[in-house]
Amino acid sequence: MDVAEVSFDKVLGAAKTIFGVAHRTPLMTCSALDRIAGRRLFFKCENFQKVGAFKFRGAFNAVSLLSDKAAAAGVVTHSSGNHAQALALAAKMRGVPACIVMPSTAPAVKKVAVEGYGAEVIVCEPTLAARESTASEVQARTGATFIHPYDNDDVIAGQGTAMLELFEQAAELGTKLDAVITPVGGGGLLSGTCIAARGLDSAIRVFAGEPTGADDAARSFQAGELILQTDPKTIADGLLTSLGQRNWSIIQHNVEQIVTVRDDEIVSAMRLLWERAKLLVEPSSAVALAAVLCDTFDSECSGDAVGVILSGGNVDLDRLPWMSNF
Amino acid sequence: MDVAEVSFDKVLGAAKTIFGVAHRTPLMTCSALDRIAGRRLFFKCENFQKVGAFKFRGAFNAVSLLSDKAAAAGVVTHSSGNHAQALALAAKMRGVPACIVMPSTAPAVKKVAVEGYGAEVIVCEPTLAARESTASEVQARTGATFIHPYDNDDVIAGQGTAMLELFEQAAELGTKLDAVITPVGGGGLLSGTCIAARGLDSAIRVFAGEPTGADDAARSFQAGELILQTDPKTIADGLLTSLGQRNWSIIQHNVEQIVTVRDDEIVSAMRLLWERAKLLVEPSSAVALAAVLCDTFDSECSGDAVGVILSGGNVDLDRLPWMSNF
Structure with missing residues (x-):
């Protein structure tokens, strides 16, 4: 654990x-x-x-603490809630790419909000397994750092x-x-x-x-x-x-x-x-x-x-x- | 004028x-x-x-500036809006009586709110003439000071x-x-x-x-x-x-x-x-x-x-x- x-x-x-x-x-x-x-x-x-x-506090801190090299490769998370917008904004402020994995059941307005902060949204099946595997694919493809919504120091x-x-x-x-x-x-x-x-x-x-x-x-x-x-x-x-x-x-x-x-x-x-x-x-x-x-x-x-x-x-x-x- | x-x-x-x-x-x-x-x-x-x-600011200032003698006789106004509650609270804080004249058309919840601050509510016909004459009657009867909602220095x-x-x-x-x-x-x-x-x-x-x-x-x-x-x-x-x-x-x-x-x-x-x-x-x-x-x-x-x-x-x-x- x-x-x-x-x-x-x-x-x-x-x-x-x-x-x-x-x-x-x-x-x-x-x-x-x-x-x-x-x-x-x-x-x-x-x-x-x-x-x-409050989610902006944690997301901004996590993005700020990345090395320049890691930050340049971007950040990724799966969330349809406030962490999604928070990470998108934090990445935008550092000038690095963000990719947010959202379940297909998320309201359109949340997708639009995240895209409004300049992040890429990838829609997946509404299961935890699909969210995690989609985020892993993005990590493998881009080298982005996964920023968990809460299970992250x-x-x-x-x-x-x-x-x-x-x-x-x-x-x-x-x-x-x-x-x-x-x-x-x-x-x-x-x-x-x-x-x-x-x-x-x-x-x-x-x-x-x-x-x-x-x-x-x-x-x-x-x-x-x-x-x-x-x-x-x-x-x-x-x-x-x-x-x-x-x-x-x-x-x-x-x-x-x-x-x-x-x-x-x-x-x-x-x-x-x-x-x-x-x-x-x-x-x-x-x-x-x-x-x-x-x-x-x-x-x-x-x-x-x-x-x-x-x-x-x-x-x-x-x-x-x-x-x-x- | x-x-x-x-x-x-x-x-x-x-x-x-x-x-x-x-x-x-x-x-x-x-x-x-x-x-x-x-x-x-x-x-x-x-x-x-x-x-x-904001109405509390003016009402409290006006009530505070009354002489002890005038304050003891109370204050009166006609209002069904925020001034009514503001004056009621200001009077309560000085420990003097307040009487609020309200039109019969005012929502019951507003009457209850004003009474919650300990003021007396007098209901009158919903015309300006009725409101003014009712307030004047209260003044004449009690010696209360009329505190206009806005036309008052x-x-x-x-x-x-x-x-x-x-x-x-x-x-x-x-x-x-x-x-x-x-x-x-x-x-x-x-x-x-x-x-x-x-x-x-x-x-x-x-x-x-x-x-x-x-x-x-x-x-x-x-x-x-x-x-x-x-x-x-x-x-x-x-x-x-x-x-x-x-x-x-x-x-x-x-x-x-x-x-x-x-x-x-x-x-x-x-x-x-x-x-x-x-x-x-x-x-x-x-x-x-x-x-x-x-x-x-x-x-x-x-x-x-x-x-x-x-x-x-x-x-x-x-x-x-x-x-x-x-």
């Missing part, structure tokens, strides 16, 4: 690498949501990040930079965080957050929110071994994937609790964020708030000041969960 | 009054929208202000503080603003912005966006005299009202151009803000961006760096302009 080798220094290095390139996204508070939660919540708004999600270090900023911005408000929570899918954001939090202040407890319909992280955590997700089913379409091995090796030892939430709780939390905080986030982001608002978190987390990383804001405005056509 | 007496010092005083109480809302940029506009746009996000709109000064922050936040980004644009309805935000901009840097040109279906400001500006709005019809429900006299006395001499935009342009701009910038704003806010994107503005404004004040984010998520039930 692959074990991550991501030190706190590597996260600090990533912060230096993305400085002035990625947005230092705002930290927002909302007294109405504080009242509902019975705590002080500090929302790290990665919906305002480049490409609309440089990507993990990049995602950890959101926590560095969160900590710093909370301090600017005079607040010492007691805990932080992120959504968990593949575990890139969560594992990066663990490394950053441990390095900053070992007293900060790290939590994760996960949909009940894709709860491999929670089950892995309980079993003490990595269990893969089969047949995920949740509105949080950014969290369908299984935990990565490197991610699991970090999460296993550094996370306090993985709190599962139902889709109706996710939609309620999303609506609260839109209506009360005016924060336009995607369902996957709302998973973190949904977890904070549920009884499990309430009994597990004694802290008052909680950082909540809102992972992204890429949502189809014509198909919102509370619309009749959803 | 009432002429405003709002000095730059009065705006600076308001900034001191609201400091630490109103949010210093973030200034956001969006490279995708910059490309579309062909300029650098700096969005002052009053959708993140308390009560979800202290309110104007309070609204001007958004421009102070915008200027300062742009400077923090190393940018000197060439122009600023706000939506215009009654003219509270626009006139306050004029005073602030003139005091900060007389080279900044002040523009306004206005819906074609409620274009009394544009017509007044062209005619050189105040023309009242009759039968307004626009999706921008915060901009239905006529310009106030004090507001007009300022706007007349300090605004470069009032750019009118159609409802379809407003909806397009709103959708751009939601989709590209992840900024959840109400249609009235989108009027300012719609104006920036139209040909008139393009030919009238030669500047590159444009501040855009997004006035608020209070929108019914069950009835969005692009939904089939709208």
Whole structure:
């Protein structure tokens, strides 16, 4: 099994690498949501990040760390989500080619978005096997470097930079965080957050929110071994994937609790964020708030000041969960 | 006719009054929208202000400036919009009574929101005459001070503080603003912005966006005299009202151009803000961006760096302009 080798220094290095390139996204508070939660919540708004999600941090860091020779041969990944756009943009900024393998089931709008960043899109059958073999073919043909969406040390270090900023911005408000929570899918954001939090202040407890319909992280955590997700089913379409091995090796030892939430709780939390905080986030982001608002978190987390990383804001405005056509 | 007496010092005083109480809302940029506009746009996000709109600034300033004796007798206004909530909250924070006169046609949810801030709501017939006479009755009965939503010097000064922050936040980004644009309805935000901009840097040109279906400001500006709005019809429900006299006395001499935009342009701009910038704003806010994107503005404004004040984010998520039930 692959074990991550991501030190706190590597996260600090990533912060230096993305400085002035990625947005230092705002930290927002909302007294109405504080009242509902019975705590002080500090929302790290990665919906305002480049490409609309935290994924840009990791992708840019990974592309930046390639040697000139490796970079010249380009990068490749398989993703139909935010990592696809993030890697396409990161490659464009370095002036190197990017090839994104997408399943034929991906919405046309996502293909267009990635092509808009100048990347080549290769469509394949909608199976993990087809995605992996297509990406391997591209690697063999072009010499491109494969940049995994989350199971990659440089990507993990990049995602950890959101926590560095969160900590710093909370301090600017005079607040010492007691805990932080992120959504968990593949575990890139969560594992990066663990490394950053441990390095900053070992007293900060790290939590994760996960949909009940894709709860491999929670089950892995309980079993003490990595269990893969089969047949995920949740509105949080950014969290369908299984935990990565490197991610699991970090999460296993550094996370306090993985709190599962139902889709109706996710939609309620999303609506609260839109209506009360005016924060336009995607369902996957709302998973973190949904977890904070549920009884499990309430009994597990004694802290008052909680950082909540809102992972992204890429949502189809014509198909919102509370619309009749959803 | 009432002429405003709002000095730059009065705006600076308001900034001191609201400091630490109103949010210093973030200034956001969006490279995708910059490309579309062909300029650098700096969005002052009053959708993140308390009560979800800039109105809190003026209401809080006006309530704060009352003598203890006057404040004890309470405040009254007629409004079914953001000023109603803003005044209710400002009064609550000073611990004095507020009475809000609302037309019987106002949505129940707005009544509930105002009552949630502890204000008394009095419902009247949906005519201006009924609203004014009902408010007068309250004044006569209780000795409450009437706080007009926009035709009030202290309110104007309070609204001007958004421009102070915008200027300062742009400077923090190393940018000197060439122009600023706000939506215009009654003219509270626009006139306050004029005073602030003139005091900060007389080279900044002040523009306004206005819906074609409620274009009394544009017509007044062209005619050189105040023309009242009759039968307004626009999706921008915060901009239905006529310009106030004090507001007009300022706007007349300090605004470069009032750019009118159609409802379809407003909806397009709103959708751009939601989709590209992840900024959840109400249609009235989108009027300012719609104006920036139209040909008139393009030919009238030669500047590159444009501040855009997004006035608020209070929108019914069950009835969005692009939904089939709208």
